[in-house]
Amino acid sequence: MYDNWEELEQSIVNCQKCKLCQNRNHIVFGIGNKNADIMLIGEGPGADEDKQGIPFVGKAGQLMNKAFEALGIDRGSVYIANIVKCRPPANRVPEADEAEACLNYLRNQVILVKPKIIVLLGSTALKNILGKEYGITSARGKWIERKGILYMPTWHPAALLRDETKKIEFWKDLKLVIEKYHSFS
Ligand code: URA
Ligand code: SF4
DSSP: OOSSHHHHHHHHTTOOSSGGGGTOSSOOOOEEOTTOSEEEEESOOOHHHHHHTOSSOSHHHHHHHHHHHHHTOOGGGSEEEESOSSOOGGGOOOOHHHHHHHHHHHHHHHHHHOOSEEEEESHHHHHHHHOTTOOHHHHTTSOEEETTEEEEEEOOHHHHHHOTTHHHHHHHHHHHHHHHHHHHO
16 A cells, blocks of 8 residues: 555556456546545546547446536546446456455555445446445435445446436436535535
8 A cells, every 4th residue: 555646556567367458548547636535446548548548438437427527526626536447358348356356546546535435337337336236226316324434325326327227316316416515514
């Protein structure tokens, strides 16, 4: 574990701790406010993210940005990262050994950001952070507290692209997050 961003970011640049290193163009470390109260965790980079080295810049990310705008969330005020930092082939779900190899980087990011709220975007984030026993369909939309951090599981924005009806629930969940955030100040 590192106590500063420079060393953490440096430690990841040439990472070969799992097989996802083989096909990556760019590591997608994370982006946003390094002192954010709200952190969002996705699954892993897609093609656009791999090209640019920035999380959630593709179609799913654009949809998420729209929800942010509508709810008055400034993308720059939150911190966004993923379970794995390198793109899984054909956007498959990260395998257990890959997630495990990469999770310490994310844990270190959480320690440095010190968020009050963590939004878990989809099943991969939920299961890897809170435990395999959780399912996104029943867990979403409800606060879970662990070690002083409030977790809000919700749909992954890519799921909204496949099923429009999930959009309403996604917005509802983000609205709970924003209300909770405002209740702190
Ligand atoms: N999907 C994710 O889970 N993360 C990204 O950064 C982009 C798409
Ligand atoms: Fe390293 Fe994570 Fe990339 Fe695997 S996914 S090579 S652990 S940075």
